[in-house]
Structures are given as C-alpha cells and as structure tokens.
Amino acid sequence: MTHTSYEEAFGRAPQATAQAPGRVNLLGEHTDYQGGFVLPTAIPQQATVALGRNGTDEHVLYSANLDQTIRVPVGEVGSGFAPYLTGCFALSGVQEGLNAFITSDVPSGGLSSSAALEVATLRALRDLADLDLDDVALALRGVQVEHEFVGVKCGVMDQMASSLADTRTMLLIDTRSLDRRAVPFPAGAEVLVIDSGVPRRLAESGYNERRAQVEEAARLLGVPQLRDVTDPAAVETLPPILRERARHVVTENNRVLAALEPGVDAVRFGQLMNASHASLKGDYAVSHERVDELVALLQAHPDVYGARMTGAGFGGAVVALVRQGQATATAQAVLAGYSEQGSQVVP
Ligand code: GLA
Numbered sequence: 001m002t003h004t005s006y007e008e009a010f011g012r013a014p015q016a017t018a019q020a021p022g023r024v025n026l027l028g029e030h031t032d033y034q035g036g037f038v039l040p041t042a043i044p045q046q047a048t049v050a051l052g053r054n055g056t057d058e059h060v061l062y063s064a065n066l067d068q069t070i071r072v073p074v075g076e077v078g079s080g081f082a083p084y085l086t087g088c089f090a091l092s093g094v095q096e097g098l099n100a101f102i103t104s105d106v107p108s109g110g111l112s113s114s115a116a117l118e119v120a121t122l123r124a125l126r127d128l129a130d131l132d133l134d135d136v137a138l139a140l141r142g143v144q145v146e147h148e149f150v151g152v153k154c155g156v157m158d159q160m161a162s163s164l165a166d167t168r169t170m171l172l173i174d175t176r177s178l179d180r181r182a183v184p185f186p187a188g189a190e191v192l193v194i195d196s197g198v199p200r201r202l203a204e205s206g207y208n209e210r211r212a213q214v215e216e217a218a219r220l221l222g223v224p225q226l227r228d229v230t231d232p233a234a235v236e237t238l239p240p241i242l243r244e245r246a247r248h249v250v251t252e253n254n255r256v257l258a259a260l261e262p263g264v265d266a267v268r269f270g271q272l273m274n275a276s277h278a279s280l281k282g283d284y285a286v287s288h289e290r291v292d293e294l295v296a297l298l299q300a301h302p303d304v305y306g307a308r309m310t311g312a313g314f315g316g317a318v319v320a321l322v323r324q325g326q327a328t329a330t331a332q333a334v335l336a337g338y339s340e341q342g343s344q345v346v347p
Contacts, residue, residue, distance in 0.1 A: 005101065006101035010052065010060075012108055014099075016047055016050070017051075018120050019049075019123075019166070020046060020115075020119035020123060020163070021045065021162055021346070022112045022116045022162070023040040023043060023105075023157075023162055024110075024111060024193050024317070024346065025114070025258050025319070026040065026170055027039045027187050027252075027259055027272060028157075028255075028256040028278060029251050029311075030252065031150045031175070031256070032175040033153070033155035033175075034214055035175055035228070036176075036227050036256070036343055037175070037257065037328065038157045038256065039170045039171070040157060040161035040261065041161075041165055041166075041171065041185075042161060042165040042166050043346050044347075045089075045116075045346075046168055047119075048102070048103050048104065048133050050101040050124065052099050053097070053099075055097065055098045057071075058071050059074060059085070059086060059097055059098050059100065061086075061099075061101045062079075063103075064103040065103060074088070074094070074097055077090075083150050084117045089125070090149070090257060091143070092129060093129075094125070096256055098146045099206070100121070101276040104115065104116060104257065107195050108200075109196075109244060110316030111194075111311065111316075112158040112161065112311070114158070115146075115158035115161070118142035119138065119216065120123075127198075135163045136163070138163055139163040140159070143156050155175055156175050160173050164180065166182075169183060169184055172256075176227055177204065185197045186264065186305075188265075188266055188324050189269070189321045189322065189324055190322055190327050190347065191292070192222035192304075192319070192322045192344070192346065192347070193344070193346055194318050194343065194345060195343050195344075196317060197343065198288055198315035198316070198340060200314045200316050206314050208284065213242055217235070217245060218246075219236075221234065221235070221246070223276075229250050232251050232254070235250060244281065244284070244285075245284060248280065251279055251283075258272060259272050266305045269303055269306065269321055270305025273306030273307060274306045274308065277307065277309060280308065286313030287309050287313055288314060290339065293338065295307045295309060295318055297331050297334045297338060298330070301330055301333065303330050304321070304325040304330060305323070306318035327347050328344065328347070332344075
C-alpha cells in the first residue's frame with residue numbers, strides 16, 4: 001500500500017525534511033562539462049525527502065512514487081533509486097541507519113529529477129547531521145554522487161540549478177568558475193515545458209560517449225576545454241564526428257553569450273533556441289524523432305518565439321518561449337496535433 005507520509009511509513013515524525021526543484025534549461029545544452037555557459041531556471045515541481053535515524057545498521061528507503069522500499073546496509077550502495085540517497089549519505093560520512101521517505105512531482109526525462117532528489121536529500125541531511133555545506137558545495141556533492149554512485153559523468157548544471165535557481169529568473173552559470181547571476185526572461189514572454197512522452201533510451205551511454213568525444217576534441221585542439229574555443233572555424237580541422245560534436249559545443253556557447261547581449265528580445269532569444277535545437281539534432285545527435293516533431297509543431301505556432309529539446313536529450317522534455325499568457329493555449333493546440341501522448345509540465 002502506498003504510504004503518504006514519513007509518519008505513516010515509519011510510525012514516527014521525521015527529524016529533517018527538505019525539498020528541491022527540477023530545472024529547465026533555456027539555452028546552453030551539453031556545454032557544462034566543457035566549462036561553458038548555461039541558462040537554466042527552476043521549475044515549480046519538486047522532490048521532497050524526509051529523513052530520520054532508525055537506530056539500526058540499515059537504511060530503509062521508501063519511494064512513494066514507486067511504492068517501493070529498499071533496504072541497504074550502511075556502507076553499501078544498493079540498486080534502483082537507492083544510489084541517489086546512499087551516495088549522499090556515504091559522501092556526507094553517515095555511519096548510522098536512516099529512514100527516508102521520498103516523493104517527487106518532477107517528471108523524469110530532461111527536467112533534472114535526479115538532481116532534485118540529490119539536492120533535497122543533501123538539504124535534509126545538512127539539517128539532520130548539521131553538515132557544514134554551503135549551497136554550491138552541496139550542489140557539487142550531488143554531482144559527485146552522479147559520478148561515483150550513479151555512473152553518469154554529468155556536468156554541474158542540474159545540481160547547481162536545483163540548489164541555487166528560482167522560478168522567476170534564469171540563472172546564468174559559468175560552469176568553469178561557477179560564477180553566476182540571475183538574468184530576467186525576455187519581456188513579454190513566458191516559458192512552456194512539455195514532456196514529449198518519449199521515455200529516454202540509452203541516455204546514460206549516449207551521454208558518457210558525447211562527453212568522451214568532446215574531451216578528445218579539446219585534446220586534439222590543444223585546449224583545456226572547448227570553452228576556450230570561440231571561433232567555430234577552429235573545429236574544421238578535426239576528424240568527422242568529433243568535428244560535429246565540437247561544433248555544437250562551440251556554437252552553443254556562443255549562443256548563450258549572444259542571448260546576454262543588450263537589446264536581445266523574445267524574438268531574438270527564440271531564434272537562438274531554434275538554432276540550439278538544430279545543432280543538438282544535427283551536430284550533437286542527441287534528439288529524437290518524436291521530440292523533433294513536437295519542436296517543429298511548436299516552432300510553427302504563431303505565439304511561439306522559439307523551441308528546443310532540453311536536458312540531455314534522447315527523448316524527454318522540450319522547452320518553448322511563448323507570448324505572455326499564451327503558454328497553456330499553445331500547449332493544447334500543439335498537443336492536439338502531436339502523434340504521442342505528451343503533457344504540459346510548466347506553467
Ligand atoms: C544532463 C546533465 C547536465 C548537462 C545536460 C545537458 O542534464 O546532467 O550536466 O550536461 O544533460 O546540457
């Protein structure tokens with residue numbers, strides 16, 4: 001039977017409870033593991049994690065979404081959703097059994113449901129164990145959990161966004177220095193997010209492969225990271241595939257910088273989003289046929305300034321910049337003509 005609260009699942013009150021949001025990235029996709037710039041915003045959907053000590057040598061982890069309990073001895077990683085939590089516990093020096101109640105309304109696929117879970121877990125743990133962790137260090141610990149316990153060599157964007165972004169502005173992050181500042185949305189526009197209904201396939205292997213390819217491209221170009229290349233012509237000397245992958249990262253970085261120039265309005269921002277999608281589909285090859293269909297329907301709608309896939313790709317969510325007040329009507333019109341069962345996520 002599904003438990004609806006920590007109290008109901010474990011028969012007592014939790015000792016710490018925290019939430020953390022998912023994110024949608026407006027521009028700057030697949031640049032954050034090459035030191036580039038990203039422009040995510042938080043979404044209203046959140047993960048919630050409640051924790052309490054259970055006085056045993058075993059963690060008892062309950063996911064309300066899955067209605068599943070996983071028991072993991074302290075010091076072990078476990079499988080399924082367990083590593084997201086046990087990774088946080090291990091890297092925070094937890095030596096005693098914890099009970100955890102987890103619930104989330106962040107859809108899986110492109111909106112950082114895993115980062116939200118890690119950041120919520122680490123926030124609850126910070127409270128419970130009085131950890132000395134600021135919001136940036138907390139985000140970086142979440143990244144370390146992905147690398148060492150989940151096995152995805154992600155960049156820093158998702159955990160930084162979940163830990164530091166709000167829903168009212170975009171958060172420009174320089175993923176090399178971790179400098180950041182809030183950037184307003186273009187005037188007269190609002191953000192629409194649609195879940196394509198296409199489950200992500202091969203996302204982890206495809207992601208790690210892209211990362212290896214652009215690392216190799218940077219090595220061949222003699223730069224520490226592709227962030228250090230600003231002229232797209234420089235990648236033309238690379239062998240095929242590496243050339244296309246590097247071209248995406250370099251042009252995408254330039255698109256983020258172009259979006260920050262003075263006088264950029266919703267129309268210009270939308271054009272940059274459309275160009276980003278074309279680059280992710282062509283040069284980076286991380287889109288999906290159905291996602292392309294949805295993006296094309298959005299781009300053809302008169303109230304849409306621009307649309308693109310968002311997140312790692314291989315299925316998942318799309319983001320559009322839409323005329324203020326028109327997001328829901330646009331979503332309804334577009335979903336009526338879409339061949340899969342998509343759904344509006346934001347607003
Ligand atoms: C995933 C990763 C991020 C980032 C995006 C693509 O969400 O977790 O670090 O690389 O893909 O921009």
